């Protein structure tokens with residue numbers, strides 16, 4: 001019989017006693033500035049106001065908030081002023097009413113304090129996508145004015161880590177001159193897609209179309225023309241700045257049959273069986289839950305409905321690591337599904353007649369493709 005050991009080191013004694021620090025953290029100055037934001041927010045009513053406005057795609061009139069909060073007008077104004085003074089909200093006077101919106105940069109500053117980030121790489125991919133495309137939307141306004149672009153090199157319209165980072169094969173050159181000339185210039189400048197889905201979806205008069213990840217609204221506006229006044233075009237996007245830009249482009253285009261929704265393509269805020277056609281332009285590759293997107297597409301389509309999507313797709317022989325070597329996730333390359341994976345995912349969600357046809361190469365072995373499929377009747 002082997003003698004039993006008299007001492008046994010606890011297993012955890014072999015592991016290092018504590019994990020090393022993840023990084024230097026923020027500076028004392030940044031911490032001081034951020035403490036002011038938390039102080040302004042340290043009140044239940046003000047947290048509710050910020051939460052309400054953060055979920056609104058457009059600035060909200062104080063008259064709407066009066067009805068929502070059981071507060072006297074002076075008390076509500078006091079809370080709003082505190083938030084504006086701290087830089088958490090913006091205020092705009094329109095006639096007799098003031099309109100309020102959240103300041104995304106300040107909210108991002110608050111979130112960055114508590115959000116876990118990897119030192120090399122990104123933990124919250126969805127948040128990073130929103131951040132980069134928010135910057136891309138802001139860069140459009142500056143490019144239009146010819147102003148210098150402080151976001152260039154990050155996700156500015158002129159360069160950066162959005163879907164146009166590779167340059168050729170993305171953006172507004174994929175549309176005909178007549179299509180571009182008929183649209184507000186900012187809608188054209190904001191184009192970050194890899195195709196022209198409204199053209200490939202064979203849209204008909206009277207149909208209801210949904211664009212997943214509508215960005216500055218280019219494909220929604222083009223779809224609205226194709227489906228006419230008896231039809232309707234919805235755009236869905238999660239990024240406030242993109243939604244604001246799209247709403248402004250809708251106003252400039254003077255179209256009525258268009259509605260932009262705030263939300264996620266993984267949880268579409270529309271009832272089941274209400275859409276005839278789903279389009280999307282270079283967005284699904286950015287989702288971290290692509291199967292949920294396919295299932296949501298199937299849910300909101302009417303029986304007999306169809307998809308006409310353009311997206312980045314990888315050769316089926318490329319491993320995920322090889323895809324990542326060819327371009328970044330945020331640049332719409334590393335997150336691409338392969339042709340086989342795309343087809344299988346759509347079939348698993350219940351789609352039939354899946355066709356995936358490459359149109360042009362955007363990186364070695366990575367293509368822009370047209371994806372069509374039908375929801376059986």
Ligand SMILES: C[S@@+](CC[C@H](N)C(=O)[O-])C[C@H]1O[C@@H](n2cnc3c(N)ncnc32)[C@H](O)[C@@H]1O
Pocket residue numbers: 129130133134162163190191192193194212213214215216217218219236237238239242263264265266280281282283286287332
């Ligand atoms: C590459 S841009 C394409 C925009 C537009 N389709 C175009 O062609 O210009 C990606 C857009 O999808 C949005 N987006 C990315 N992931 C999303 C998600 N999971 N839910 C909703 N919107 C998303 C981004 O905010 C951004 O506006």
